[in-house]
Amino acid sequence: MTTAETRRTARAASAFPVPQTLRRLARLIAAGGLLLSSVACAAASATTAASLPPALQADRQVDAGDLRIGYAELGPADGEAIILLHGWPYDINSYAAVAPQLAARGYRVIVPHLRGYGSTRFLSAQTPRNGQPAALASDVVALMDALEIRRATLAGYDWGARSADIVAALWPERVKALVSVSGYLIGSQEANRKPLPPAAELQWWYxxxxxxxxxxxxxxxxxxxxxxxIWQLASPQWKFDDASFERSAAALDNPDHVAIVIHNYRWRLGLADGEPKYAALEQRLAAAPLITVPTITIEGDANGAPHPRPEAYANKFTGKYQHRIFRGGIGHNPPQEAPAEFVQAVLDAIQL
Structure with missing residues (x-):
């Protein structure tokens, strides 16, 4: 019996002159229906939570550059390395279904929390809480150095894709293959000075x-x-549940998170300075360098976040290259929305 039906039963019981015993029976039936409804909702919630892939645990830490980076590691320690990079405002659990599949194929899979997320912390209170792209990409190289990974396949979306693109462009000798959602995301403050049409500017409201x-x-x-x-706007057809959201949102409680995010977006508009030690890197990035490593770019067919058209960036990838569209209402977070297809893209990029 639905909640509406139980209410109608209760109203009917009070509207007609029926014996007291029948009135009590009607109240019991109504109460029982509400109880069953509550039990069903609780059971559905438990089923949803149980259907989630096991959470990735960032139970490892390593000092790398300015950070003590928290990360999850799966697979054999001597396996070929794959580094999976998350975006904003998400966390490593975007790869909760992807990382185990890659590890099961013998790869050493590293999934780090970016600066300002999860268990990653700055080593010094005096270090600027800098969110500029060159800093985030440098964190990836520092992580590879700290873990003694000479060369890795990089895959990412959103901020993670931008960092992966930068590492592939500036340090191609460190990258075996690249998987980048929304393609070529390297930009500069100078490029961002150019106004966009109103409809495009509206997408950047935040x-x-x-x-x-x-x-x-x-x-x-x-x-x-x-x-x-942001999750809802960026992936309008993704019906994520509360359990999926809450376990990722916990990573945003990092004490440096707000400062990193605010600096990142203000830096893009030229409203905040970067650190001098990254100036030379940003100068190289402002020239929009080519990416020569084997690459697969991905776009979801329902990506609601601002993103370039695939034809606008195809010529930035001069090595072996493929572009894939993930269909079926896939939005801005393909590794979580279409994990099997994302795993296949990583495996195929390695074989290009």
């Missing part, structure tokens, strides 16, 4: 919000609410 003190305070106060909104 970038302009973060440019204000109100935006910084709002993101600090409503971090999880903000993240949920």
């Amino acid at each position: 970038q302009f919000y973060f440019a204000t003190e109100r935006g910084q305070a709002g993101y600090a106060q409503y971090t999880h609410d903000f993240a949920r909104t």
Whole structure:
């Protein structure tokens, strides 16, 4: 019996002059229906949580550059390395279904929390909480050095794709293959000075919000609410459940998270300075360097986040190259929305 039906039963019981015994029976039936409804909801919630792939545990840490990076590691220690990079506002559990599949094929899979996420921390309180792209990409190289990984396959989306692109462009000798969602995401402050058409600017509403003190305070106060909104806008056809969201949103409680995010978007608009030690790298990136390593780029057919057209960046990849469209309502987070297809893309990139 549905909740509406039980209410109608209860109303009917009070509308007609029936014996007291029948009135009590009607109340019991109504209460029983509500109880069963509650039990069913609880059971459905438990089933949803149980159907999630096991969470990735960032139970390892290593000092790398400015950071003590928290990361998950799966697979044999002597396996060929794959590094999976998450985006904003997500976390390593975007790869909860992907990483075990790659590890089962004999790869050493590393899934780090970016600076400002999860268990990753700055080694010094004096280090600027810098979110500029060259800093994030340098973290990947520092992680590889710390783990004594000479060469790895890199895969990522959103901020993770941008970092992977930069490493592949500036340190191609360190990258065996690349999988990049939304393709070529290397930019510069100079390129970002050019205004976009109004419809395109509208998609970047949060970038302009973060440019204000109100935006910084709002993101600090409503971090999880903000993240949920971005998930919904960026993947409008992805019906993620509360359990999936909450276990990733916990990574946003990192004490440096808000500062890193605000600096990242303000830096893009030229409203915040970067660190001098990254100036030479940013100068090279401003020239939009080519990516020569074997690459597969991916786009979801329902990506609601700002992203370039595939034909606009195809010529930036001069090595072996493929582009794939993930269909079926796939949005901005393909490794979590279409893990089997993402795993296949990584495996195929390695074989290009």
